[in-house]
Amino acid sequence: MKTVQKTLKSFDLFAFTVSSTISVGIAFLPYVAGEEIRSAWLKVMIGSLPFFGFLFLLHLFNKRYSTGDFFLELKKRIWKPVYWLIIGYLFISIIYAGGIVLTGMGAVVNTYLLPNTSQWVYILFFLVVVAVGVYYGLAAIIRFVVLTIVIEFSILLVIIAIGFTEPFRWIYIPPVMDIDISLLLKSTISDFARYSGLVTLLGLVVYSKPNQSIIKPTSFGLLFVLIVYTALSIVVLGTFGFEESLQLISPFIALVQTYSTAGGVIERLDLIFLAFWLVLFFKIIIIHIWFLVLMLKKNFPNVNGKWFILLICGMLFVLNLFLPPIISDYWRVHNFNTAMYALVLPSVLLIYLLLRKKGGRQA
16 A cells, blocks of 8 residues: 655645545435434534534644554553453444445445446456555545535535425425424434544554644545535425435435526536446445555554455445445444544544643643
8 A cells, every 4th residue: 555654735634624525415404414404404413513523623633642553552552451442442433334335335225326236346346446446446436535525615616506406395405493302403413424434544544744733634634524514415305305305316306406497507417416426436445445544554554455445345335235224223323332433532542642641741
């Protein structure tokens, strides 16, 4: 694997933050969570707040530890059996989450593109391409996400434009005061899966420039994702209404199809954005596999990285063969586990490292 030294710029961090999270939310908004409420846009906003806290903790860690190497510093300061338990839990959870993401991608591809093709065929081809991308390392990944950031901006503009078309009705957006608070909180916790990709920043900050503040670019990246998710939640509900929205496989593609039918400007505009959406899926999968390979390389430096790539891609392929359809009760369990591995555990570990540093122990 080829990589980079401490050369990442602010826009690189912004693009990486956006690319690590956005595709899953676009695919299944506004009803990705196990518990649903009608004001989906509100829980999207509330659910992002703890992740801004996570980014702040990561910023403090990067300032106080000159190495910026999360796994190295954690390994030096925690009891080894506990450390390996944490690494094993992160690895298994991210692999499982990756399998669910691939299952969702397969459902959309099967519905809109290749209904008569076995899913394992295009999933295998997809993972082969991903493996090649990971092999060329972080430098190539960063160039790719920076070059394709225009896709995310295009998606936001399209969502906003659809909000001004004829099918959109504000009457479909219910008042906030009708929300059951306990249901809102439960749904918000379940909804953390949208932002789970931010955990990969634990492996990225080590490559940022010395003395560079990471809080601004990463926070702006999360803010941009939040704006996209919120806009999509509102426009989907305003266009289709609550009951119909629950039946949509991909709300974003359904929106684009509605816009194409109403405007008639570009025939099959939905296919253009479906291609964009697959690129977003490619980015989120390649980023997560890169993170897993990095985590393994930190702990097994003598093993060639290409074997880790093959291992992880092989595990994802096999897992995808046995996972149930994306609309299933297990989705709720996955979302709550995501809140643990992507937010709670990393935040607790960062706080622990910050307290150890504050206590006078050298980094």
